[in-house]
Amino acid sequence: MSERIYNFSPGPATLPPSVLQEAATDIVNFHDKGIGLIELSHRSKEFMAVAEETEGLIRELLQVPDNYKVLFLQGGASSQFYMVPMNLLGTGKKATYLNTGAWSKKAIKEAKLFGDIKVAYSSEESTYNRVPTDDDYSVATESEYLYFVTNNTIYGTQFADMPKSDTMLVADMSSDILSRPVDVSRFGIIFAGAQKNMGPAGVTVVILRDDLLDCNAETVPTMLRYKTHADKDSMFNTPPCFSIYCVGRVMNWLKEQGGVAAMEKINQRKAGILYDAIDGTDFYRGHAEKASRSLMNISFNLPTPELEARFISEAAAVGFDGLKGHRSIGGCRASIYNAFPEEGVQKLVDFMADFAEKNG
Amino acid sequence: MSERIYNFSPGPATLPPSVLQEAATDIVNFHDKGIGLIELSHRSKEFMAVAEETEGLIRELLQVPDNYKVLFLQGGASSQFYMVPMNLLGTGKKATYLNTGAWSKKAIKEAKLFGDIKVAYSSEESTYNRVPTDDDYSVATESEYLYFVTNNTIYGTQFADMPKSDTMLVADMSSDILSRPVDVSRFGIIFAGAQKNMGPAGVTVVILRDDLLDCNAETVPTMLRYKTHADKDSMFNTPPCFSIYCVGRVMNWLKEQGGVAAMEKINQRKAGILYDAIDGTDFYRGHAEKASRSLMNISFNLPTPELEARFISEAAAVGFDGLKGHRSIGGCRASIYNAFPEEGVQKLVDFMADFAEKNG
Numbered sequence: 001m002s003e004r005i006y007n008f009s010p011g012p013a014t015l016p017p018s019v020l021q022e023a024a025t026d027i028v029n030f031h032d033k034g035i036g037l038i039e040l041s042h043r044s045k046e047f048m049a050v051a052e053e054t055e056g057l058i059r060e061l062l063q064v065p066d067n068y069k070v071l072f073l074q075g076g077a078s079s080q081f082y083m084v085p086m087n088l089l090g091t092g093k094k095a096t097y098l099n100t101g102a103w104s105k106k107a108i109k110e111a112k113l114f115g116d117i118k119v120a121y122s123s124e125e126s127t128y129n130r131v132p133t134d135d136d137y138s139v140a141t142e143s144e145y146l147y148f149v150t151n152n153t154i155y156g157t158q159f160a161d162m163p164k165s166d167t168m169l170v171a172d173m174s175s176d177i178l179s180r181p182v183d184v185s186r187f188g189i190i191f192a193g194a195q196k197n198m199g200p201a202g203v204t205v206v207i208l209r210d211d212l213l214d215c216n217a218e219t220v221p222t223m224l225r226y227k228t229h230a231d232k233d234s235m236f237n238t239p240p241c242f243s244i245y246c247v248g249r250v251m252n253w254l255k256e257q258g259g260v261a262a263m264e265k266i267n268q269r270k271a272g273i274l275y276d277a278i279d280g281t282d283f284y285r286g287h288a289e290k291a292s293r294s295l296m297n298i299s300f301n302l303p304t305p306e307l308e309a310r311f312i313s314e315a316a317a318v319g320f321d322g323l324k325g326h327r328s329i330g331g332c333r334a335s336i337y338n339a340f341p342e343e344g345v346q347k348l349v350d351f352m353a354d355f356a357e358k359n360g
Numbered sequence: 361m362s363e364r365i366y367n368f369s370p371g372p373a374t375l376p377p378s379v380l381q382e383a384a385t386d387i388v389n390f391h392d393k394g395i396g397l398i399e400l401s402h403r404s405k406e407f408m409a410v411a412e413e414t415e416g417l418i419r420e421l422l423q424v425p426d427n428y429k430v431l432f433l434q435g436g437a438s439s440q441f442y443m444v445p446m447n448l449l450g451t452g453k454k455a456t457y458l459n460t461g462a463w464s465k466k467a468i469k470e471a472k473l474f475g476d477i478k479v480a481y482s483s484e485e486s487t488y489n490r491v492p493t494d495d496d497y498s499v500a501t502e503s504e505y506l507y508f509v510t511n512n513t514i515y516g517t518q519f520a521d522m523p524k525s526d527t528m529l530v531a532d533m534s535s536d537i538l539s540r541p542v543d544v545s546r547f548g549i550i551f552a553g554a555q556k557n558m559g560p561a562g563v564t565v566v567i568l569r570d571d572l573l574d575c576n577a578e579t580v581p582t583m584l585r586y587k588t589h590a591d592k593d594s595m596f597n598t599p600p601c602f603s604i605y606c607v608g609r610v611m612n613w614l615k616e617q618g619g620v621a622a623m624e625k626i627n628q629r630k631a632g633i634l635y636d637a638i639d640g641t642d643f644y645r646g647h648a649e650k651a652s653r654s655l656m657n658i659s660f661n662l663p664t665p666e667l668e669a670r671f672i673s674e675a676a677a678v679g680f681d682g683l684k685g686h687r688s689i690g691g692c693r694a695s696i697y698n699a700f701p702e703e704g705v706q707k708l709v710d711f712m713a714d715f716a717e718k719n720g
Contacts, residue, residue, distance in 0.1 A: 005394040009401040012601060017388075020396045024384040028377075034365040034679070036380045038560035038606065041369040041682060074434035074562070075583060078597040082581035110581050195598055200398035202434070202562045202600035221442035221470050223435060237438040238555055240562035241372060242602055246398065319394070322401060 006344035009322030010153050010297060010335040011175065011196040019199075019249040026245070037245060042238050050241075051234065054248030061251060061260055062177075064184050064207055071206040071226065072234040072244050077103070077174045077193040080204065081110040084170055084189060087226050088144055089115030090217055096120045096143040096167065101128045101152035102328065103172060111147070118143065127329055128155040130292040139167045145188050151176035153196070154326040156299030156333065157292040162186065168209075176296050177205070178254060179338055180264035188212055194243055196296075197337045199250045202243035254338060263338050270336050270345045271295040277349040283356040287329065301331040302359075308332055311355055320348055366704035369682030370513050370657060370695040371535065371556040379559075379609040386605070397605060402598050410601075411594065414608030421611060421620055422537075424544050424567055431566040431586065432594040432604050437463070437534045437553040440564065441470040444530055444549060447586050448504055449475030450577055456480045456503040456527065461488045461512035462688060463532060471507070478503065487689055488515040490652040499527045505548055511536035513556070514686040516659030516693065517652040522546065528569075536656050537565070538614060539698055540624035548572055554603055556656075557697045559610045562603035614698060623698050630696050630705045631655040637709040643716040647689060661691040668692055671715055680708055 007014040026037040030046060040047040055070045064070060073079070084107075089095060093115045097108045099122035111117045121137035123130050131152070139146050146167040151158040153175040163169060168188040177192040184190065189208045195201040206226070213227040222228050228236050257263055275293060278284040278300050287299040302308045308331055312324050325331040336345055367374040386397040390406060400407040415430045424430060433439070444467075449455060453475045457468045459482035471477045481497035483490050491512070499506050506527040511518040513535040523529060528548040537552040544550065549568040555561040566586070573587040582588050588596050617623055635653060638644040638660050647659040662668045668691055672684050685691040696705055 003394050007395055007399055012399055012401055014399050015396065020388045024387045027384045028380045034363050035367055036375065039367055039372055039374050041372055076597040079583050082583060113579060113581060193598060200602050201598045202603060219473060221473060223439050223442060237436040238553060238561045240600060242560050243562060
């Protein structure tokens with residue numbers, strides 16, 4: 001099969017075909033300079049320009065205020081689970097966490113190594129089928145920050161609005177960063193692995209307020225201090241050059257689409273098509289409560305696990321890949337990040353109607 | 361300039377053109393499956409096969425014993441500076457370090473956060489122009505390990521033979537891994553950033569003996585325990601997929617060249633051509649003592665800084681890139697890792713003779 005499939009994978013995920021073509025050209029011969037992109041020294045003027053452009057585009061698209069740093073780190077969002085509390089907490093310091101899924105639960109576990117962690121909300125007992133409203137929890141007094149995951153990839157839930165708390169927000173935005181406008185100034189730290197909405201795996205974008213750079217205890221290794229990387233523009237050691245380059249190309253594509261405000265409308269439309277298909281029949285059943293539904297990951301079930309297996313298998317046979325739900329909740333999941341084409345959503349919905357009719 | 365230049369960069373460094381071509385094809389359409397390489401889920405059977413093949417080739421080329429794990433981590437070799445002692449040391453535990461350059465010095469600084477570190481040797485006062493022989497130092501009694509850097513990229517020094525100590529060896533092999541055969545069984549841990557001899561930046565290969573996996577204190581974050589990654593075949597979280605793929609392609613290329621024993625002969629020949637050129641005139645002067653000379657990085661000086669600047673500039677103009685020495689020692693440096701073509705070394709030597717004649 002050489003025709004392009006529809007890739008509903010939760011991440012690494014589908015990317016704009018134009019970006020793949022650019023990367024293919026540059027890998028062999030970067031800007032016709034007789035050297036491949038991945039052979040460029042990270043200290044070459046060519047790569048420095050790539051990194052600067054990538055940072056500039058992220059700043060522009062998310063309207064990042066000047067008193068924030070944009071860092072390109074390694075180790076995935078999972079490494080931020082400990083880096084955030086390692087840098088911001090310490091003996092006697094407190095933070096409030098919202099437990100809305102597997103990733104927040106993991107973040108809570110790591111944070112407990114570094115401070116007094118209050119879990120103010122959990123939807124674990126209902127298999128994380130919802131995120132809280134502001135009335136559902138209270139932020140513990142003297143919390144250094146309120147930590148939450150804006151979009152829960154596995155369960156298909158998303159904060160439609162950010163928490164209104166006056167406490168500084170810290171958010172894992174791995175699966176919905178740049179899918180909609182966000183007021184960065186309300187956050188102390190935003191971080192996101194690139195492999196869902198920004199590019200390939202291998203780089204984690206960390207946006208942090210610069211007054212948070214000096215919180216380190218002496219016992220924190222050099223590489224684990226945000227300040228180390230901020231002081232050297234993410235070039236303290238060799239950065240993940242190729243992933244940074246690709247993020248830049250995706251940002252450029254996103255800008256061409258009209259930026260995050262335009263993208264939000266497209267995302268609402270794409271998700272709307274799918275949720276309408278789910279709600280329009282008893283055959284499909286969404287996992288998330290309606291008010292908590294994600295525009296990025298649509299998790300749903302069919303009447304039986306057998307039908308789910310057949311659905312996933314028959315879908316794959318006609319070019320819809322990655323629809324299997326996460327093993328922790330089973331069922332199906334369609335991940336439709338920024339780069340997922342709208343016509344693919346329409347085609348999936350047609351397939352779903354057809355499958356329901358044949359098997360309902 | 362679309363003709364390929366000769367890239368003497370110390371890392372990221374030159375790669376085999378065939379690997380760049382493979383990557384360019386696979387990025388757009390992986391194995392004709394209608395999906396790009398960097399869009400593949402890390403849990404897809406396609407990418408799992410890529411990771412398995414890469415690990416298998418490293419094992420084969422380095423003859424890694426069965427009781428060793430091969431991990432693909434992130435954060436660069438610099439992250440191993442703290443991960444090694446964080447996992448292997450603890451209060452009251454001791455290790456011996458050899459200070460042969462900037463990277464070992466940084467490793468010593470981080471290790472001191474986690475244990476009792478004895479620096480048994482240092483060539484810092486002579487600008488790291490040599491590595492020790494076994495007679496030059498004693499390993500502190502009860503050391504958990506002896507730590508050293510096999511090849512010092514900046515200064516152009518290399519251990520021609522590994523230390524004979526009975527103490528378990530731990531080595532940073534970032535700049536000479538796979539350039540020659542090595543007896544892995546003498547090491548507890550070997551690690552190397554990929555961007556010199558293995559592929560693009562973004563992945564660090566860690567080879568470690570499996571009895572070292574259980575040394576963690578409870579206070580070590582999940583992501584910083586070797587066991588976390590070993591238990592999940594480096595898929596505890598999303599790995600740097602593209603870099604792992606490229607390492608696999610480079611390993612495949614290396615196998616086609618005859619493996620590490622054949623490559624060592626080529627490397628000896630390439631470095632020999634350059635050192636002969638340096639030794640054959642008073643115009644050029646090698647930085648390293650002869651017995652400590654590196655086959656990977658050849659650091660040398662010209663009579664004056666002005667001549668060095670002109671040399672680097674004129675060389676760049678005719679397609680020799682990356683010859684500027686590290687800012688800490690100045691001068692010139694030719695990095696000629698496995699993938700650097702022999703004809704490029706010959707052409708540089710011709711250029712050097714010409715330059716010396718005109719300016720000597």
